[in-house]
Amino acid sequence: MINTEKIDNVELIRGIKRRIMLKSPRLQYLALVLLETCVKNCEKAFSEVAAERVLDEMVKLIEDLQTIVDNRNKALMLIVSWGESTNELRYLPVYEETYIVCS
Structure with a gap:
């Protein structure tokens, strides 16, 4: 449904x-899994993730000492895997800043 644009990508990523x-x-964990699924399967999800500053929230999640380890690791794994699997986010300054902070 997302790829056919029956659902607004911007609203989905904001949610x-x-x-x-x-x-x-x-x-938090379920949202990270859903985000991973959307990014892997939806063509326009990468640009929406960057545009909606989702990476900033993921960094806050990683840096928050009250975040459970599984969620912290999942967010970090997503950021690293996106960087290794595609160049679509690498050209964005927000991704480079996030990748450097998380590495």
Whole structure:
């Protein structure tokens, strides 16, 4: 549905971002899994992730000492894997800054 544009990509990524920002570890993890799925399977998700500053929230999640280790590792793994798998995000300054902070 996302690839056929029946769902607004911007609103979808904003909704996932809001879930990442919640304090519930379970909701954070599920939001990260959903984000990973969208980025892997939806062509326009990469640009929306960058445009909506989702990477900033992921860095905050990683740096927050109250975040459980599994969620922190999942967010870090996503950032690193996106950088290794594609060049689509690498040209964006926000990605480079995030990748450097997380590495």
